[in-house]
Amino acid sequence: MVSYVSALLYGVGGIVMAGMALLVAFQERLVYVPVLPGLTKSYSITPARLRLLYEDVWLRSSDGVRLHCWFIKFFPECRGPTILFFQENAGNIAHRLEMIRIMIQRLHCNVFMLSYRGYGASDGYPSQHGITKDAQAALDHLSQRTDIDTTRIVVFGRSLGGAVGALLAKNNPDKVAGLILENTFTSILDMAGVLLPFLKWFIGSSCSKGPKILNFLIRSPWSTIDVISQVKQPIVFLSGLQDEMVPPSHMEMLYAKAAAHNKECIFVEFPTGMHMDTWLAGGDHYWRTIQQFLDKDVPEKKENESHHIDREFEGR
Template sequence: MVSYMGAVLYGFVGIVVAVMALLVAFQEKLVYVPVLPGLTKSYQVTPARLHLLYEDVWLRSADGVRLHAWFIKVLPESRGPTVLFFQENAGNIAHRLEMVRIMIQRLQCNVFMLSYRGYGESDGYPSQHGITKDAQAALDHLSQRTDIDTSRIVVFGRSLGGAVGALLTKNNPDKVNALILENTFTSIMDLAGVLFPFLKWFIGGTGSKAPKLLNFLVRSPWSTIDIVGQIKQPILFLSGLQDEMVPPFHMQMLYDKAAAHNRECVFVDFPNGMHMDTWLVGGDHYWRTIQQFLEKHVPEIP
């Protein structure tokens, strides 16, 4: 009996050690995917291919990393709202150009698309600490421009971009006027247990009942659930109910946490929306929802 229990104990310890080794060695590769399988790191298309008016912007993050971005304007002299767009974790900003093209047409807004460090033409390697600095550099750049209305800056983040955008919005109440979150997770710790079920026995987020034995090893927790309750600006939550990557209840939890402290929160779901195509299948309803949100919270001032 003793030998059997000892074997079970050794087996459990072996599993924990193996999981620890995997988390230490490969977690950034699991969280960040700058290059899609079968494609190169470089941009496949540029805004010019879609006949968009744009400029290449080069920034320096606070730690010196060189970053690339596209600033796309609806019109040369447009004073409409400016959307600071943060993408999902997989691929680069070129893969979001079709969505951004429609955004510009439907919302009559400018769009600033940042390549996180390690993505696209930006230098460095992605991490939460680094990407947080990258996002701040992008916002600081926009806040100093003289060709836009800096009182109408809106942060828009999808999936990982929502975690990036929420943290940036919380840290900059005087620079960001509103926040839009789409198909965003509560935290990497919660999402890990969804994508890799065996991990739910070792790590978990704020609301999880998991033992959380290995939370201390997670270098990019992106705990959005702990951030949204501190945001004072208006927030629009866009949730695709067929999301195959982030369970839709994550978005509902984020909304509930935010709405408990912020009366300017709106939750809209799209029954057929999946993780990457909610903007597409949502159609006119999707864009009208965002348009009404912008008209209410970042109106044009004559």
């Protein structure tokens, strides 16, 4: 009996040690995938291929990393909403261009696409600390532009991009007018247990069970579940119920956590939406949902309203 228990303990210990070794060695490769298998790091197409009006933008993050972005406009003097788009973990911004083309057509908006460090033409290597700086650099750039309405900057994040966007919105309540999250995880800590189920007893976010004794191993926790309750701006949650990568329950938990503190939250489900194609599977309903969100929570200022504000300012 003693030998059986010892063997069991050794077995469990071996599994835990193997899990720890995998996390230490390969976690960045699981969280960040700048190059898709069989493809190169370079862009397969540019917005010009889709006849989109765009500008190459080069930025420096606060730690000096050189970043590449595309700023795509609906038309040259468009004063509609500007969507700051944060992509998923795999591939680069070129792989999202077809979706962005339709977004611009349907929403009559501008779109700013950031290549995270280590992705596309950007320098450096991805990390949570670094990408947080990259996102801030993109927002600061947009906030200083004179050719857009800087009061109508909306952050849109899908999957990893949702974690990036939620943190940026929380940190910049005066610069971000609204937040759109699609198929976003509660945290990388919880996703570790999804990818390697035996780890869920040892790794998890603040809302999960278990001792969480291995959390210290995660270098990019992206704990959106702890951030989302601090976001004050209006939020719309877009959840594909056939998501094969992030369990849809993660989006439900994020919404519940946010709605407990923020009355301006909307949760919309798309029954046939998968992780990458919810925008396509959702069809008109998907785009109408976002349009209604923008119309209600990020409305265009009336001309007489802006004149009234100007007169008030001049009278002070």
